[in-house]
Amino acid sequence: MDKKIIMLGNEAIARGAYEAGVKVSSAYPGTPSTEISEYLAKYDDVYTEWAPNEKVALEVAIGASYSGVRSLSCMKHVGLNVASDPLYTFSYTGVKGGSVIVVADDPGLASSQNEQDTRMIARSAHVPVLEPSDSNEAKDFVKIAFDISEKYDTPVILRTTTKLSHSQGVVDLVDRVEVEDVEYQRDVKKHVMMPASAIGRHLVVEDRENRLANDSNDLTINVATYDDKDIGFITSGICYQYVREAFPNASVLKLGLVNPLPKNLILEFAKNVKKVYVIEELEPVIEEQVKSWGVEVFGKDLFTKQGEYSANLLRKVILGNDGKVFDTEKVPARPPILCSGCPHRSVFSVLNKLKIHAAGDIGCYTLGAVAPLSVIDTTVCMGASISVLHGIEKAKGKDFIKNWVAVIGDSTFLHTGVNSLINMVYNKSTATVMILDNRTTGMTGHQEHAATGKTLKGEQTYAIDLANLCKAIGVPNVIEINSFDVDGLEKAIKESVNSDVLTVIIAKAPCALLKGQVFNYRCVADAEKCKKCGMCMKIGCPSITKNADGTINIDSASCNGCGLCVNYCKFNAINKVER
Amino acid sequence: MKELNVMVVGVGGQGTLLTSRIIGKTALKMGLDVKLSEVHGMAQRGGSVVTFVRMGEKIAEPVVEEGYADILISFEKLEAKRYAHFLKKDGIIIVNDCEIKPMPVVIGVDTYPENIIENLSKEHKVYVIDGAKVSKDLGNPKVLNSVVLGLAAKYIGFEKEEWLKVVEETVPSKTIETNKKAFNMGYGE
Numbered sequence: 118m119d120k121k122i123i124m125l126g127n128e129a130i131a132r133g134a135y136e137a138g139v140k141v142s143s144a145y146p147g148t149p150s151t152e153i154s155e156y157l158a159k160y161d162d163v164y165t166e167w168a169p170n171e172k173v174a175l176e177v178a179i180g181a182s183y184s185g186v187r188s189l190s191c192m193k194h195v196g197l198n199v200a201s202d203p204l205y206t207f208s209y210t211g212v213k214g215g216s217v218i219v220v221a222d223d224p225g226l227a228s229s230q231n232e233q234d235t236r237m238i239a240r241s242a243h244v245p246v247l248e249p250s251d252s253n254e255a256k257d258f259v260k261i262a263f264d265i266s267e268k269y270d271t272p273v274i275l276r277t278t279t280k281l282s283h284s285q286g287v288v289d290l291v292d293r294v295e296v297e298d299v300e301y302q303r304d305v306k307k308h309v310m311m312p313a314s315a316i317g318r319h320l321v322v323e324d325r326e327n328r329l330a331n332d333s334n335d336l337t338i339n340v341a342t343y344d345d346k347d348i349g350f351i352t353s354g355i356c357y358q359y360v361r362e363a364f365p366n367a368s369v370l371k372l373g374l375v376n377p378l379p380k381n382l383i384l385e386f387a388k389n390v391k392k393v394y395v396i397e398e399l400e401p402v403i404e405e406q407v408k409s410w411g412v413e414v415f416g417k418d419l420f421t422k423q424g425e426y427s428a429n430l431l432r433k434v435i436l437g438n439d440g441k442v443f444d445t446e447k448v449p450a451r452p453p454i455l456c457s458g459c460p461h462r463s464v465f466s467v468l469n470k471l472k473i474h475a476a477g478d479i480g481c482y483t484l485g486a487v488a489p490l491s492v493i494d495t496t497v498c499m500g501a502s503i504s505v506l507h508g509i510e511k512a513k514g515k516d517f518i519k520n521w522v523a524v525i526g527d528s529t530f531l532h533t534g535v536n537s538l539i540n541m542v543y544n545k546s547t548a549t550v551m552i553l554d555n556r557t558t559g560m561t562g563h564q565e566h567a568a569t570g571k572t573l574k575g576e577q578t579y580a581i582d583l584a585n586l587c588k589a590i591g592v593p594n595v596i597e598i599n600s601f602d603v604d605g606l607e608k609a610i611k612e613s614v615n616s617d618v619l620t621v622i623i624a625k626a627p628c629a630l631l632k633g634q635v636f637n638y639r640c641v642a643d644a645e646k647c648k649k650c651g652m653c654m655k656i657g658c659p660s661i662t663k664n665a666d667g668t669i670n671i672d673s674a675s676c677n678g679c680g681l682c683v684n685y686c687k688f689n690a691i692n693k694v695e696r
Numbered sequence: 697m698k699e700l701n702v703m704v705v706g707v708g709g710q711g712t713l714l715t716s717r718i719i720g721k722t723a724l725k726m727g728l729d730v731k732l733s734e735v736h737g738m739a740q741r742g743g744s745v746v747t748f749v750r751m752g753e754k755i756a757e758p759v760v761e762e763g764y765a766d767i768l769i770s771f772e773k774l775e776a777k778r779y780a781h782f783l784k785k786d787g788i789i790i791v792n793d794c795e796i797k798p799m800p801v802v803i804g805v806d807t808y809p810e811n812i813i814e815n816l817s818k819e820h821k822v823y824v825i826d827g828a829k830v831s832k833d834l835g836n837p838k839v840l841n842s843v844v845l846g847l848a849a850k851y852i853g854f855e856k857e858e859w860l861k862v863v864e865e866t867v868p869s870k871t872i873e874t875n876k877k878a879f880n881m882g883y884g885e
Contacts, residue, residue, distance in 0.1 A: 123721065283734055284731060284733035284734070285730075286732075287731075358757040358758070359756075361757070362757040429761045439761070443780060443781040443783060445762075448777050448778045449801050449808065450806075451742070451774070451798035452743060456742065659799065662802050663804075
């Protein structure tokens with residue numbers, strides 16, 4: 118098959134996995150990696166699933182690898198933190214069927230809580246890293262990663278960044294290869310990491326890393342191109358494109374394998390050019406190693422560790438000016454906000470009214486931290502809301518948390534919130550935990566999870582009952598309530614924060630954007646009854662705006678009739694009407 | 697064509713992604729190398745959305761940088777103002793005459809700038825279209841994207857027929873005819 122098509126980076130990675138003969142893939146959604154699994158799920162030849170978290174996902178891929186088939190797991194950079202436990206030991210045991218872990222970093226923080234550099238973890242875990250620079254390479258590198266995985270008996274990380282994952286380029290499609298399963302064999306020394314086994318495998322790890330480091334000098338994916346030798350760049354990934362854009366005539370050493378580094382290739386390149394710049398976003402991973410070999414290069418002394426790079430940044434630092442012609446204008450920001458009809462808005466409006474602090478978590482509801490709702494005091498990582506609140510109670514006492522709750526989403530709760538709740542029960546917490554159950558993994562684009570009743574491939578399956586799960590863990594008081602029942606919510610929250618009984622309030626209502634819903638109502642503001650008090654605006658709904666005369670207007674196209682605003686108008690100026 | 701850098705901007709939900717993909721597909725059909733980039737995730741939460749479409753013999757980075765945009769297509773006025781500084785000295789703006797107030801303006805901590813189009817016209821060549829009116833006249837407000845695309849297509853280049861073929865391949869089958877009419881309305885002549 119000979120076909121050229123424009124593909125999203127993530128789509129190309131999925132295609133690469135398909136073409137490489139992958140049979141099993143497990144992942145948890147996480148920007149900017151989510152789409153890989155969604156595209157991969159379209160191929161019948163590949164089993165693709167959403168796991169509750171990245172640790173489980175990688176362990177599933179490990180199992181598949183041990184049984185002899187090629188496996189894939191996908192996650193964002195902070196997801197690798199969750200999967201780090203299996204990662205480090207998978208590096209020791211090695212593989213049977215090749216195994217590739219796709220990790221998508223987020224320099225520039227499109228949607229993450231930090232901009233950590235996956236290459237640092239990979240170095241620490243002794244796992245090779247490939248870094249593609251466009252969609253077609255992303256596809257090809259998946260296959261090369263599997264070859265390296267099987268040749269050197271190691272999991273391999275394919276590292277991408279937001280810009281690559283979410284950009285599109287031309288890709289050449291080829292047919293899938295059917296890879297024969299490797300026969301399963303019991304091998305205690307390889308697969309059971311007791312100390313006696315691990316001692317032996319650590320030697321294997323060191324040896325294979327040395328061999329790969331040596332062989333990396335001859336890999337076709339590490340390539341030096343010479344032109345103007347006054348200036349040379351050592352770079353990889355999307356940064357290669359910024360270099361090519363800003364300095365089309367410079368000499369470039371493009372690294373496809375960024376761990377381990379091809380030392381000889383780098384030393385040779387540095388000898389052949391006058392001045393060498395190392396262009397890498399985030400940490401000076403390449404730079405520090407190159408400098409340790411006695412090579413003089415310019416890197417983080419000139420270029421920032423913060424955020425994404427660009428051709429203009431390179432032009433500005435090296436040439437003294439970028440190509441900008443017009444000045445940036447100061448304009449009102451357009452921050453992301455909760456959608457019209459979002460059930461989280463209802464919960465936060467009540468918490469705001471009661472002046473309650475919230476230990477928050479990761480999801481759409483994190484947006485509850487911004488004005489005008491302005492609830493949520495802390496957000497650290499997935500599942501932390503519950504454990505952080507517990508820490509606050511144990512530090513300051515139960516009276517201190519009389520105006521605190523923990524707020525966590527349904528998918529986040531199943532990701533890592535369950536263990537935190539177990540801790541609360543086990544260690545005698547009096548806290549109030551609110552699970553915001555909108556029946557989806559929302560922020561990443563509405564994916565299924567273990568409580569929605571559907572798999573990634575759309576098949577019906579068992580749906581975990583969150584209330585029963587909380588009761589089974591031992592939570593003494595579990596309340597289920599409609600997210601839009603503001604009076605009921607207020608009563609339940611007030612009662613539980615003032616009681617010493619550990620309570621979980623599950624606020625339920627589907628995400629406003631979930632398909633298949635029928636909205637029979639919309640809200641309408643009566644300009645004559647409107648007293649322009651602005652109370653309805655305090656809930657921050659994007660459908661509610663002010664007319665020129667100060668009265669309220671509710672946009673009928675975007676309003677889905679959730680009716681939250683009706684509760685906040687004391688003058689009955691807002692009513693729900695049938696569409 | 698040596699190289700053309702196009703930006704498609706707007707508010708999440710306005711269809712900027714679809715428009716940029718049609719532009720990309722058409723360029724690919726014409727034998728050019730194409731790269732696009734887009735912003736995911738936050739788009740649905742009413743945020744600012746930017747897509748870049750670059751076409752030429754061989755494209756390196758998938759983004760258009762400040763000072764390098766040939767054409768800025770904006771589905772909303774404020775976003776046109778927000779991204780105007782990406783333009784080259786003789787870059788042009790195609791703007792849909794639409795106003796969507798961002799949250800800081802809605803809650804009163806900021807104001808929506810006045811005379812956006814007039815002010816932009818002082819430094820750039822600006823082509824305005826009332827996409828909502830045209831698509832409403834055609835009976836389907838959702839074909840607004842095709843109206844704006846039609847106008848943009850005139851300045852991007854390529855044969856009108858090539859564009860229409862891609863529109864046909866991309867939009868839902870029931871809406872093909874209306875979308876093609878919308879495109880022609882935007883294209884003019």
